[in-house]
Amino acid sequence: MSGIASIHLVENALLVSIQDDVNDTEILELQDSLSRRIAQDNVAGVIIDISALEIVDTFVGRVIAQLAGISKLLDAKTYVVGMRPAVAMTLVELGMYLPEAQTALSLSHALSQLRSD
Amino acid sequence: MPCRSCEVTDLKTQERFTPLARFPLHVSRDVVQARQSVARELRDRGVSNIRVTRFSTAVSEIARNVIVHGGGGEFSVYLDPAAGYLMTVSSDKGRGIADIPQALTDGFTTAGGLGRGLGGAKRLADVFEIISSADGGTTIKMGIKL
Ligand SMILES: Nc1ncnc2c1ncn2[C@@H]1O[C@H](COP(=O)(O)OP(=O)(O)O)[C@@H](O)[C@H]1O
Numbered sequence: 215m216s217g218i219a220s221i222h223l224v225e226n227a228l229l230v231s232i233q234d235d236v237n238d239t240e241i242l243e244l245q246d247s248l249s250r251r252i253a254q255d256n257v258a259g260v261i262i263d264i265s266a267l268e269i270v271d272t273f274v275g276r277v278i279a280q281l282a283g284i285s286k287l288l289d290a291k292t293y294v295v296g297m298r299p300a301v302a303m304t305l306v307e308l309g310m311y312l313p314e315a316q317t318a319l320s321l322s323h324a325l326s327q328l329r330s331d
Numbered sequence: 332m333p334c335r336s337c338e339v340t341d342l343k344t345q346e347r348f349t350p351l352a353r354f355p356l357h358v359s360r361d362v363v364q365a366r367q368s369v370a371r372e373l374r375d376r377g378v379s380n381i382r383v384t385r386f387s388t389a390v391s392e393i394a395r396n397v398i399v400h401g402g403g404g405e406f407s408v409y410l411d412p413a414a415g416y417l418m419t420v421s422s423d424k425g426r427g428i429a430d431i432p433q434a435l436t437d438g439f440t441t442a443g444g445l446g447r448g449l450g451g452a453k454r455l456a457d458v459f460e461i462i463s464s465a466d467g468g469t470t471i472k473m474g475i476k477l
């Protein structure tokens with residue numbers, strides 16, 4: 215059983231929506247399979263939709279930050295879309311930054327940025 | 332499920348409370364269950380979105396620490412009606428925290444983590460107390476004003 219949605223190929227990007235009930239084990243599995251797919255599918259970007267997430271704590275934040283670092287090494291950009299304002303404010307208070315990740319307000323915004331690259 | 336025999340005792344006042352909910356903390360799924368249950372209780376009581384997110388993030392950090400550093404334990408949620416707080420208590424029988432101020436420092440970790448969970452949780456909660464010893468394990472009480 216998995217609390218995470220499957221990975222979809224949309225245009226030249228991989229799209230994944232993380233569900234709110236995702237646990238630490240599942241998010242590490244996602245990091246693993248997404249990293250493999252970036253190399254395999256030779257995509258320009260990875261779009262991580264976190265609009266369902268009520269919280270992003272230091273563990274999930276770190277996994278997302280690492281994923282962005284991995285995709286950069288594999289020559290793909292990472293977009294984090296749909297972050298709730300309350301989540302953003304809490305991340306700042308935790309002192310968490312996602313340096314390699316681009317943030318975009320919506321999926322279509324992320325896709326149009328990827329197209330124009 | 333509330334039950335008479337599993338009351339929580341306030342660490343300071345020794346007052347007893349009947350928990351709203353009580354969970355084991357052993358696997359990572361338990362962390363999700365604990366923080367989602369706290370979020371539900373807070374939302375039911377009309378607490379604002381941002382405050383629900385802040386406090387359930389703190390719960391997630393502390394509950395994960397019980398599993399990762401404390402070898403597992405348990406978690407309970409109760410109301411302190413007199414003070415108007417929702418309180419949580421997490422406890423484990425692990426090795427304890429040797430130096431609490433050091434553990435609270437951002438970036439300090441003994442397990443290759445980010446080291447921002449404990450200090451972060453303290454900033455996100457309205458009430459935060461740690462009781463820890465090498466032979467008694469670690470108990471952390473957190474509260475949010477309703
Ligand atoms: N329940 C616990 N039992 C024993 N040690 C703990 C516990 N919670 C936290 N600690 C200690 O405090 C340190 C800091 O915790 P935290 O800020 O959450 O960082 P991290 O979990 O990333 O290591 C941990 O590395 C650990 O040494």
Ligand SMILES: [Mg+2]
Nearest residue numbers: 396444448449
């Ligand atoms: Mg931690």
